[in-house]
Amino acid sequence: MNVVEVENLWVSYGKVVAVRGISFAIPRGEVFGFIGPNGAGKSSTIKVLATLMPKFAGKARIAGVDVRTDPNDVRQRMGYMPDFFGVYDDLTVKEYLHFFAAAYRLPMAKRAGVVDDVLELTDLTHKLTAPVDSLSRGMKQRLALARVLLHDPELLLLDEPASGLDPRARIEMRELLKALSGMGKTILISSHILHELGQFCSRIGIVEAGQLVAEGSLEEIYHKLSLTRVVHLQIANTTSELCQKIRDLPGVRELEEQTDRISVRLDEGIVSLEDFHDRVYQLGGRIRMFQAEAMDMETAFMKLTEGKTA
Amino acid sequence: MNWLSWGLPLLSKELIEQAARSRTYVVRVLYAALLFLVGGAVYASIVFSAQGNTLGALGQGAEFYKWLVGLQFAGIYLFMPAIACGAIASEKERNSLVLLILTRLGPTSILMEKFLGRIIPMLMFLLLCLPLLTIAYSLGGLTQEYLWLGILLLVVTVVQVGSIAIFCSAYFRTTVTAFVGCYLLGFGYMLGPMIFVESMDLCLGQGTWAAISYRLPSLLPGGSRYLFQWLERSRLVGSQMFLPFCFLSFAQQGDVIGVLFRCVPTLVTSAIFVLLARFYLLRRAFAEPRNLVLELFYEMDRFFRRLNENGLTRGIVLVRDSADVPEFDPLAWREVNKSAFGSFRYLIRLFVVTEVPVFFLCTLIAITDVGNSVPEYLGLMLCAVWLVVVLIVSVKASSVINVERTRQTLDVLLTTPLTGRSIVTQEMQGVWRLCGVVSVPLLTIIGFKTWWTNGT
Numbered sequence: 001m002n003v004v005e006v007e008n009l010w011v012s013y014g015k016v017v018a019v020r021g022i023s024f025a026i027p028r029g030e031v032f033g034f035i036g037p038n039g040a041g042k043s044s045t046i047k048v049l050a051t052l053m054p055k056f057a058g059k060a061r062i063a064g065v066d067v068r069t070d071p072n073d074v075r076q077r078m079g080y081m082p083d084f085f086g087v088y089d090d091l092t093v094k095e096y097l098h099f100f101a102a103a104y105r106l107p108m109a110k111r112a113g114v115v116d117d118v119l120e121l122t123d124l125t126h127k128l129t130a131p132v133d134s135l136s137r138g139m140k141q142r143l144a145l146a147r148v149l150l151h152d153p154e155l156l157l158l159d160e161p162a163s164g165l166d167p168r169a170r171i172e173m174r175e176l177l178k179a180l181s182g183m184g185k186t187i188l189i190s191s192h193i194l195h196e197l198g199q200f201c202s203r204i205g206i207v208e209a210g211q212l213v214a215e216g217s218l219e220e221i222y223h224k225l226s227l228t229r230v231v232h233l234q235i236a237n238t239t240s241e242l243c244q245k246i247r248d249l250p251g252v253r254e255l256e257e258q259t260d261r262i263s264v265r266l267d268e269g270i271v272s273l274e275d276f277h278d279r280v281y282q283l284g285g286r287i288r289m290f291q292a293e294a295m296d297m298e299t300a301f302m303k304l305t306e307g308k309t310a
Numbered sequence: 311m312n313w314l315s316w317g318l319p320l321l322s323k324e325l326i327e328q329a330a331r332s333r334t335y336v337v338r339v340l341y342a343a344l345l346f347l348v349g350g351a352v353y354a355s356i357v358f359s360a361q362g363n364t365l366g367a368l369g370q371g372a373e374f375y376k377w378l379v380g381l382q383f384a385g386i387y388l389f390m391p392a393i394a395c396g397a398i399a400s401e402k403e404r405n406s407l408v409l410l411i412l413t414r415l416g417p418t419s420i421l422m423e424k425f426l427g428r429i430i431p432m433l434m435f436l437l438l439c440l441p442l443l444t445i446a447y448s449l450g451g452l453t454q455e456y457l458w459l460g461i462l463l464l465v466v467t468v469v470q471v472g473s474i475a476i477f478c479s480a481y482f483r484t485t486v487t488a489f490v491g492c493y494l495l496g497f498g499y500m501l502g503p504m505i506f507v508e509s510m511d512l513c514l515g516q517g518t519w520a521a522i523s524y525r526l527p528s529l530l531p532g533g534s535r536y537l538f539q540w541l542e543r544s545r546l547v548g549s550q551m552f553l554p555f556c557f558l559s560f561a562q563q564g565d566v567i568g569v570l571f572r573c574v575p576t577l578v579t580s581a582i583f584v585l586l587a588r589f590y591l592l593r594r595a596f597a598e599p600r601n602l603v604l605e606l607f608y609e610m611d612r613f614f615r616r617l618n619e620n621g622l623t624r625g626i627v628l629v630r631d632s633a634d635v636p637e638f639d640p641l642a643w644r645e646v647n648k649s650a651f652g653s654f655r656y657l658i659r660l661f662v663v664t665e666v667p668v669f670f671l672c673t674l675i676a677i678t679d680v681g682n683s684v685p686e687y688l689g690l691m692l693c694a695v696w697l698v699v700v701l702i703v704s705v706k707a708s709s710v711i712n713v714e715r716t717r718q719t720l721d722v723l724l725t726t727p728l729t730g731r732s733i734v735t736q737e738m739q740g741v742w743r744l745c746g747v748v749s750v751p752l753l754t755i756i757g758f759k760t761w762w763t764n765g766t
Contacts, residue, residue, distance in 0.1 A: 050725050075727050086722035090648050098635035099644065103726040108637060147722075 001064075003028050003155050003186040004049065009058040011044045011210075018044040020210035021058070026188060026203075028154070031181045033201035034190035035301060041210040042190040043083065046159050049188070050080035062155055076104075079148030083160035085140045089133040093124060093143060096132050097150065104151040118146040122176065138169025145176060156180065158189040174199065206301060223268075231264045231273065233280070234289035238262065245283050251276065261289070320410070320420060324427030334431070341389070342438045345381055349442045352377040356449075371452035376562070378442050379460040383554045385435060386467050391496070394428035394475030395488040398591065402483055403716070407595050417591045425476045425584065432468050459561040459569045463553045466573050466580075470553070471496065473583035480587040483599045486709050493701050499579070500552040505694075550575050603650040607659065629654055641723075641733060645740030651706060652740040657747050668695060668751040672758040688759040695755060699748045706744055710737040 004026040011019035019041040026032045034042045047053045048060050051071035060067040062074045088096055097115045106114060119125045122142040127135065135143060141161060148156060161177070162170045178200050181187060191197050197204060198218060205215040214221050235242065243262060247255045251271030256263045266276055273292055280287060328334045356374055360366025398421075401407035410420050446452055475492045482488040550556075550572060560568035618625050636643035646652040651660060668691070675687045711734070714720040723733055 047721075050721075052721055052724055072727055072729075075725055078725075080722070080725040082718070082721050084718045086717075086719050088644070088717065088719060091644070095635055099640040100726065102636040102638060102640040102643070103723070103728050105638075105727060111635075 001028055002026060003063055004188060005061040007059040009045060009048060009056060009060060011048060011053060011056045018210055022212050024205050024212060024215055026186055028186055029184050030203060031187045031201045033197035033204040034188060034207060035197060035204055036207035040207040042207055043159050046157050046190060050157050051075055077153055078155040078157055079153040080157045081144050081148045081159065081161055083163050085144055087132045087140055087143060092129050092131050094128050097146060100147045101150050106151060114150060118149045122146040138165050138172060141165060141173060154186060156185055156187045158187060160191055161189065162191060229266050229268055230293045231266050232261050232291040233264060234261050236286040236288050242283060242285055246280060249279055318423055320415060320423035321427050328431060341385060341435050345438060348381055349378060367449060369451040371446045371449035372456060374449055375446040375452050378439055378446060379464065379557060382436055382439055382464050383467060386471055389435060390432050390468060390471040391475045391489055391492040393432055394472050395479050395492050396485040397424040397428050397476055398479040399482055399485040399488040411595060418588055421588050421591055425472060429468060429472050436464055453564055455564040455566055456561060460557060463557050463561060466576055467553050470576050470580045473580035477583040477587040480590045481594055483597050486705060490705055601650060607650060607656050639736050641736035642739040645737060649740050651744045657743060661747050661750060664748060664751045668754050672755060684762050685759055688755055692755045695751050699752060702748060703745055707741045
């Protein structure tokens with residue numbers, strides 16, 4: 001069953017259209033990474049799901065509950081962590097968590113136990129009586145995550161949770177999110193720190209200018225992009241005749257002769273990397289270097305987006 | 311090239327920003343609507359007082375003009391602090407003041423461009439009165455001297471209030487504290503001398519101040535003598551710094567020299583406020599946000615706790631704080647436990663601070679031989695206390711939701727099951743408590759006045 005369903009979502013701020021017909025679905029237990037440049041429409045989409053954006057077109061449902069018609073029910077089912085801290089500096093950690101426990105109408109008898117649990121999970125138990133103001137940035141972010149977990153929501157909406165954190169705090173946050181994923185939580189996380197998402201997202205959606213330009217598992221997106229993968233070759237006996245023969249091979253879309261190498265743009269739907277290697281060898285090429293361009297998330301992102309904003 | 315954008319970039323930015331905001335036009339239209347509404351009512355009353363004979367209203371231009379300038383004075387005192395208090399304080403709130411300081415603009419340029427950026431919109435507000443001024447002038451009876459002196463006094467008042475506001479903006483950390491500070495400082499500076507002199511007479515008997523100001527100056531150096539003379543004059547013509555008094559007296563008589571002479575102290579003190587703003591601009595640029603009232607209360611808590619720890623009272627607590635964590639209404643809990651004017655013991659202190667002086671003054675007025683002036687004095691006191699109460703309550707009430715927004719907690723609250731109505735209701739708990747406490751001094755004065763009027 002899908003926990004999140006978004007169909008043809010449109011969001012506008014006055015004359016500016018921030019989201020243009022985005023559709024996606026997130027099955028239960030999945031970690032969905034929302035990637036895109038600043039101003040792409042990630043936060044607007046998340047805000048719609050967090051019931052903070054009453055004016056939008058299209059459909060948005062959480063666990064089958066319509067965000068527009070039943071926001072109160074939706075609020076019980078999700079936890080939203082914005083890209084800023086959203087903490088009361090004049091409260092202690094304990095007061096802060098009890099404050100939101102009361103806001104979520106947790107039964108009195110359960111509150112102390114729940115607060116202890118979320119503090120333990122976020123490793124903040126030793127800061128129970130510390131003023132929120134005295135916490136480091138990373139700790140504040142973990143406290144915000146603890147707050148999100150108080151009412152045990154099935155969906156976590158995390159908008160840039162690692163934004164502004166130092167490397168250690170980012171790693172701690174990542175481990176925490178992995179743990180939550182292991183607990184079966186469905187997570188929608190937005191970020192532009194791409195390689196971090198790649199480590200624990202089961203699926204990603206790449207957004208640009210308010211549109212979803214790619215969506216799927218990492219492998220699917222890589223596969224889709226690698227259809228035109230670039231292969232760098234160094235051949236000891238390169239001649240223009242050999243280059244022409246390679247150019248004529250099936251699946252070779254383009255060949256560029258460079259000073260120390262030739263670059264071949266290969267259609268992997270027609271010929272695999274291994275077969276291409278064999279064919280060059282069969283043509284008499286003495287291969288010194290065969291390097292297919294690595295397809296990581298940043299490459300995928302750069303390939304799929306043009307840096308446009310909505 | 312536009313010289314303005316080249317030479318005065320900050321002023322250009324301020325004006326462009328204001329021009330781009332729809333709020334600017336909404337406020338301007340509201341201001342104009344109020345002005346024209348009241349102006350129309352005054353005009354109608356002038357015509358009706360002439361028994362519906364329009365010709366009978368001829369020659370009443372000065373009266374109409376007096377009302378218009380009075381309205382503009384009120385507009386300046388109401389709008390100018392709101393317009394100018396955020397000039398520098400809002401940059402501090404946004405952490406953008408440091409970026410301005412790092413440019414080659416320099417602190418003086420930053421200050422003056424900010425100052426001008428807030429003075430100009432207020433002058434635009436004053437211009438809205440032009441159509442009504444033409445009506446006043448066409449009615450006749452309005453001399454050119456009176457017209458120009460009124461305009462001069464309005465412009466000087468804009469500069470005066472603007473300079474106090476810009477000083478508060480440079481000194482205080484937040485726009486709200488700058489706003490409150492501006493009103494308190496402005497009240498003390500404009501009406502303080504008059505209240506001081508009147509209080510001296512009230513406490514020590516009629517003519518006391520006149521006797522002091524007559525005898526003491528001869529024993530003091532020159533500078534002090536002028537101060538005494540000025541204070542004495544403050545009583546006679548109202549405060550020197552409160553220019554509506556000057557408008558009603560000297561300007562109405564067409565005394566050009568008198569008005570110009572009385573503008574000098576105002577302009578000099580305005581310059582001093584601007585210089586002070588320049589002085590504090592850098593020194594207070596990185597001031598940490600502080601809740602001075604809360605800090606004072608915490609200090610008092612510590613003092614009273616030490617005092618309470620003795621053999622006799624043994625740390626007795628008469629009224630205990632409510633639960634240390636919220637049970638059901640978290641925002642209400644926060645308002646009545648964590649805010650300066652929310653918790654019970656802090657409200658008791660506020661009650662003592664406001665009620666004791668009011669009760670003391672009421673008693674003093676009653677036992678002092680001021681004859682038939684008692685209701686008048688009590689009326690003045692009621693106005694003064696009402697102003698302070700309105701200021702405290704309006705600032706508190708208007709900031710409850712805004713603070714959540716500034717603290718970036720509003721979005722988080724809105725994703726909890728708390729409804730919008732519930733959020734507002736809970737946030738207002740502290741405001742209602744405050745209203746209850748500050749209404750006591752008001753009721754004391756009203757009760758006292760009623761008792762005196764019925765009893766004599």
